[in-house]
Amino acid sequence: MAAIEREATTFQFRDWQRRFGNFATGAGLWLLIIAFVIGAFIWERDGLVTGTVVGSLFALGAIGITLIYGILKFGHFAHGDSMMLSAYLAFMFLTGNIAGETQRSDVELLPFSASDLPGATTKIWEFSFGYSLLVAMGLAAILMAGFLIALDHAVYGPLRRRHSGIVTFSIASLGLALIIRSLMLFIWGSGPRFYSPGIREATELPFDIRILYDQIFILAMALVLMAAVYLLLYRTKLGKAMRAMADNAELARVSGINTDRTVTWTWAIAGALVAVAGVMLGLQTQLRPELGFIVILPLFASAILGGVGSPHGALAGGLIIGIVQETSVTSGILDSGYKFSVAAIVLVMVLLIRPTGLFGVPR
Amino acid sequence: MKRVSVESLVPTACVVVVTALILGISFEQTGDPERTLRFYVSFLSVATVLAIFALALNLQWGYTGVFNFGVAAFFLIGAYTAAIVTKEPDRTDFEEYIGGYGPDLDVAPFLATDQWFPFLVAVLVSGTVCGVLAFLLSFPTLRLREDYLAITMIGVAELTRRIAIEEQWLVNGTRNLGNIPGPFQNVLDINDYRYVFLAVAISFLLLVFFALERSVRSPWGRVLRALREDEMAAEASGKNVRAYRTQAFVLGAVIMGAGGAMYAFGARAIAPETFTHYFATFIIWTMVIVGGSGNNKGALLGAYVVWGFWQSTLLIQSYDLPDVVQVRIPFIRDMLLGLLIVLALLFMPHGLLPERARVSVWAERAARRVRPPPAGPAPPSAEPQEDKA
């Protein structure tokens, strides 16, 4: 009898231990993050600014990944290359160019590009671009949405219908990533591209913060899109259907929700988000085909750190990864070559300490 | 005489087609049988080394279900370790690296130990280093869900490559680490080293193959496969799941390290850009999937066919094509490789040689001695019950 009583209390203690442990790791992680951000503000303000900007576009990409994880139940390893492809598509709509015979000589593919629109190249406010970039971005978003939907019809859909495992999806998406990357190299060549060569104006904000006007645009764009995603997921029927599918796809079917259509919409939204993220990345740094694969690490790290399936998680995770990444380089702790490896290190730590992430629900 | 089925024709056909392509196109290009043979030997050598990786990955994934997407890490470490063990210590300004124990390992010159001993040691050290790394990695990673493990291993591989690039003092950074000696390099003329190496590589491959075939049929191997099929059931039977997975992961890594060493001896010069994700991880995965995962023979077949496919595409480059296309051929080749694996997953998910249940060596031998029982009458079909409404 005593033995059973002891068992019971051990079990209760273990349960309490588990729940406390959960709370502790979550709280601990948050404290660590807040301390880090404060430290960055004090010592590495430039890194903090760049990190926030970079982090916001990581967040845009990570939301797509987390949506796909939640609704389609697999990690979309082709997301980074999709991001880069969108950037290149926007470049093409902007300039009409693809790579020519040599590295230097671009060939005009499109007879008419966004830059040919009246007044499109006049710089908006103090940004380095005119509304031609926005037009190009919009076109890229539409094309990308269509592209991802097509991929789903051709590859992921058939695999789903065959009840393939996570592994098959992972490898298939990696194969598609390779195809996308070689496509980019094929069409635009391996040299770096820029949306607008030339100087970018900067400004000073209070607290000695220096920021480029373009970066303000990126932050604003990311905020707007994030808000749009929230409104979609929590206020619209489609968004609720998406969340329902993420919870329980079969029950969603049972309730009469057209799951195929919801999946198509998920890809469309992911495509639009990835397009904007890609253009922002190109604006912030440059366009290079290899970036597509490299950026997968921070994207997944952001989604997992935030808690897979949670949109606020993707936002938080993206910002944190961006800040940690940039500050570790500007502070000189790490050489710049290691920049993207930082995400890998953070990822391993998160998976060690709290695999469900910041906002994820531990099962 | 066994009846030949369509399924067994396809793998053979692939091998024949690939071989014909390699030989045919290279002969057409050079017109010289000797150069064609040399090309084929080089091709076969690389295929052999990659086959070693395919076997190791098959052990980790095909048999045990460990989704290792960081093969490149072990490839890189194995190759570089072998290089710094067998090379002479760095003296020139052109190369900067640690280690260099080649001359120290010439322990018994009268036995010509400089021809084989350092390489043996290098293979063992490479294997051990990779094994230890895998063991350390296993603690945080093996309990992860497959795709989390995949992205983690991708991160590990990229990090390893980054370290090799950034730390110039370690293994010469982005520059080539050359002049790696090769086993038995003085046996034949230096131009004919490729034949020697091929012999060494194939011997090693066969050694690994038979060792793995045996262990897979053993009680240990059976537990691994039970793990892959149903982890909970295996756990319920009292097997320590973590321990077995770690063992398979570590053993696979050891083999990969040895394979990396082999690669270094074959290539004689290595650089971090060789060990990218797509060349050193993804292509091995393609081999395992195309060949048939869960199947050692499939891994070998996959290595030959996929590497043959890849090299065939290279030969197209030597044709006289307009510059516009010429410059883009590497990208077309990459696209074809990606297409290959996607199509394989869609249409041939079990690979060319699907896995057949292999229970035990003893049982198979026993089955071969006993004739199959004669076919009996068909079992009674289930009749629907009368509706008792």
Next chain:
Amino acid sequence: MTETNGKVRLIEATGIFAGYGEVDILHGVSAYVFEGEMVAIIGPNGAGKSTLLRTMFGLLNVRQGSIVLKGNDVTNFRPDKLVLHGLGYVPQVDNVFPTLTIMENLEMGGFVREHGMRDRLDHVFRLFPDLAKRPGDKAGKLSGGQRQMLALGRALMLDPDVLLLDEPSASLSPKMVEMIFDRIKAINEGGTGILLVEQNAREALSVCHRGYVLAMGQNRLEGEASSLLHNEEVGKLYLGA
């Protein structure tokens, strides 16, 4: 409409062969529900009771046999189409959306509704006043009984003619079981036909009009619930008498 003695058969499954993968679980099972009826399906574990419901709801392929809903052949129709024809289904487990609120769960139930959502919600809240207390609560945080109520409510949002219920009393306390069956009876009295699968045979037969006994994927017995309750064989095998 299929009629027998002037009564309309709402749903009728005839000679169903179905299963998972290569193996058939159901070998020619038949069952039907009259208008206004509550029918129970009982039997030992593995008899195929849940499989029958899933097949009737289009979650499994019918290899042989037919399903007729209000006179229309709906064999192998997809669930999202069956729902439009007036069929509802509540699975045994995973029958709510845990991260969605009570209100959102019900909204999902009524997803394909074009109008009348407000009225329907009122109806459900009247049936299950507990749910109306805090509709913003996440479904995952509800107790077992509340969750079951929500699951039923979700299925009711489209005002189905027939409801298929898979073990509604599973893992509920005896008091909750009584409450749930009471609510199900109320739903039935409101005009919805009920076909329920139950492990708790005694409780099920005491509230239902008719019952089927299934075993090994085949019909074994059928009849008025009261006669099944008093049947010796049934009593020994399934009622734990």
